[in-house]
Amino acid sequence: MRDVDLEVRPGELCAVIGASGSGKSTLLRVLAGVNAPSSGSVSVGEEPIWSCTDAVGYVPTGDLVHPQLTVREALAYAAALRVHDVPAAERAARVEEVLDELHMTARGDHQVRSLSDGERRRVACGTELVGRPSVLVLDEPTTGLDPGLERRLMLLLRELADRGLAILASTHATGSLTLCDRIAVMGPGGRVVFSGSHDEVLRHFGASSIDEVYTAVAQPLTEAPGPLRAVSAESPDAPVRRRGLPPASAQVRTLASRYALCLARDPRSLALMIGQAPLIGIAIGLTVPSRILSDAVLGPFYGVLLAFMLVVGAVWLGLITACREIARERDALYREVAVGVRLDSYLLSKCVVLFPLIAFQILLLVIAVAVLQPPDGPASQYLGVLAVCVVAGWGSAAIGLLVSAAVRNPGQATTALPLVVIPQFLLAGALIPPSQMIDPVRLLSDMTLSRWALSGIGGSLDLGAGISSELRTATGLEGSFFADGVGRPLLMIALLSVVTLFLAAIVLDRRVTAAVYDEYDEIPTTRHDTTN
Secondary structure (H helix, E strand, O other): OOOOOOOOOOEEEEEEEEEEOOHHHHHHHOOOOOOOOOOOOOEOEEEEHHOOOOOOOEEOOOOOOOOOOOOOHHHHHHHHHHHHHHHOOHHHHHHHHHHHHHOOHHHOEHHHHOOOOOHHHHHHHHHHOOOOOEEEEEEEEOOOHHHHHHHHHHHHHHHHHHHHOOEEEOOOHHHHHHHEEEOEEEEEOEHHHHHHOOHHHHHHHHHHHOOHHHHHOOOOOOOOOOOOOOOOOOOOOOOOOOOOOOHHHHHHHHHHHHHOOOOOOOOOHHHHHHHHHHHHHHHHHOOOOHHHHHHOOOOHHHHHHHHHHHHHHHHHHHHHHHHEEEEEEHHHHHHHOOOOOHHHHHHHHHHHHHHHHHHHHHHHHHHHHHHOOOOOOOHHHHHHHHHHHHHHHHHHHHHHHHHHHHOHHHHHHHHHHHHHHHHHOOOOOOOOOHOOOHHHHHHHHHOOOOHHHHHHHHHHOOHEEEEEHHHHHHHOOHHHHOOOOOOOHHHHHHHHHHHHHHHHHHHHHHHHHHHHHHHOOOOOOOOOOOOO
């Protein structure tokens, strides 16, 4: 962007138009305080934008509202994250006020996924309005809407502006621009070439329609770029609010509650998620010869295979449950980080919900295996197996969250899964015994949670004592591999899980940073810390 000088006042509806690539989205993100300008300044009233970003509501493109929630629930959770410092009764009152402003009261108890595209855009606006911003910035709010829905949404924005909001919206739709007080026309190179009323824009460009204006401004920029000075203004005496961020514990509770509710509202996926666990357990139990752990000759050999299959089941359940959970709500996450949601709180909220779910899945898995393959010893041996499998499942979920943070969409997460699963199985120690690995591979194996899970399960089933010299010679298996019992493997898996979650936080922070600054050649030297 260059030579931008734009001012929006209370009660004004201002549209930003221009060809694709002219810089409309970049300008709006700068005005909303999401992006930092490379030079120049952005202010609300007389305050710099960085000190009062809560005064600006920003509605980017993308899926910002969880489809499983009702409209009222979506606004309530948005209010809890944005205005935590007001009583719950007041937040509930704000939600009802916004529903009335959006003309959505009758649809308040309908799930978002049942709404039309236009109604979903309204709900996305509502998630910002519950914070009572003074300025509302919308990036392409009418994209994909038919002319009727586009007109209704623009009429709603006009109504909100008439109530005192300063509203700035980029759009490619030209049918409702007469509703706007001002139109800012962006040309090549990110310049605002003219700003004025609908009629003034037509006169300035000698055009009979806005469509002709697009043609008139589609000329390459010849002069040298100038500095950016983008201004989003309220009246000078308007109050500027600075709210403190909610404590991390409150964010975790709110985010975990919303996530759990969304999972519960998708019973088919939840049933598939839970139902696969006992089926995997039954398949494992029936694949190995019946009651093989009691066989003095073949028991240790098949016992290692049984332990390995339990590792496979636990790792799979953890990975498949978690690997898409960040990627599927990336757009909403980026916006919530911009309003103060901490990334560590977000990751912890995922763990709070996923870990009990995975523990229940693995309980069903281990019960099925224990019934079909009773141990050669007390039944309590399977308690150690359960503990190791649960912690391994949690560690795999941490890996899944890392994958989900690194990819751009759920499809990529699923595609990347073999790249994560196969090394876990190859390095576990059952297919290739650690004693037969070269030193670098053995070191890598020691940093793999599946290796410690196999050791812990085998130690709980007391497999090491039964490995004879003949079996050790034929397979390379060492009884000492299972000599650590359950305690050390649990500790190592827990340590690896914590490290993985820390890496997931770093990757997610870099993703958020890249999303914020992807329009710039260089990342500014100062920015808001997305982890605090």
